[in-house]
Amino acid sequence: MSAMAPFAELIGPALIYVAAYGTPEPAIDAAPGASWYRLGATDGDQTFKNTGAHTFFRDNEHTGPVSARRPEEDVMVEFTLVHATLENLARVMHDISKVTTTTSGAAAVKRMPNKRGQVPTEYALLVRGETDSPYGAYPAQNYIPRCISDAEPELTRGKDSRAEIACSFVALEDDAQSEDDRLGWSTVQTS
């Protein structure tokens, strides 16, 4: 019975924030500051992936592998946005600076180009759950210091369906961090 850790079950969706690359991780016991933009609302599953298959090496002396190396690894965060504001779309497609406020006739409008360009915008990403800590009813967060939006959104519309934006943020190595932290880290509150 002592092995029971009910708070250790990670249940429920998280809140997802983006900020400009270089924005530091916010304190766990404070709301993310004004530099963090909350991407939302999301719907459906949210996936946090750590990929990186090993290459195994064998020799004639053994039946099993004798060594392994991981040549590549990725950290990816995937979720679906259901609010198609230009502020959300621009951050997923290219950059918020592409959204301009102007007029069309007598109407006030916001305008966003379709072209994404060659070089993606680099972001910091924060995935935060207010009760995600496995050690009690505390928050937990995963901070990725450098990432890009790898999404190829397909907004599919229908008579009784909702256009949803499939998002995928992929971590890039951040040389400004220590070796272990270059693809981000988790912070969970314990007390």
Next chain:
Amino acid sequence: MRLINPNEAILKLFASMPTITNLVGVQIAQQHKFAQEGSPNIWDKTQCALTVRPDPGGSSERDQPNWQGRVQLTCWGGTPAEAMRLFMEAAQVCDGVRKATVLTSTGTALIYFLALDGSQEAGMDADTKVDVVIQTARYRVFKHALEDLT
């Protein structure tokens, strides 16, 4: 270790919410008390009431110490609008549950989630002639009292 009654935990959760008790007062239980003629505890049909009772359809996780099931929430009201108003507040409570803790008669319960399951049904209860909105909700509740964990 003490076992948690998931239905009681969910009832106590609703009973702890001012948005609910402002509407139902003390009229919240597993079964309604509208028909207790002559009893001092008889419920007032002109006031909102909430009943939470077990509903079939949940799965059982045999290897995990969690209850996974369904409850039927019945929102009673003096008018259809009042019943719907209570339902909307109850739906808000459900949406806000993320590892909620609530004190029950057998210790503190941990409710991981309480998710609305399908759409609601509105009508009039045939026996009591009180307007109702009925909604089922799925839940996951840890089976044991949190105080009893070592």
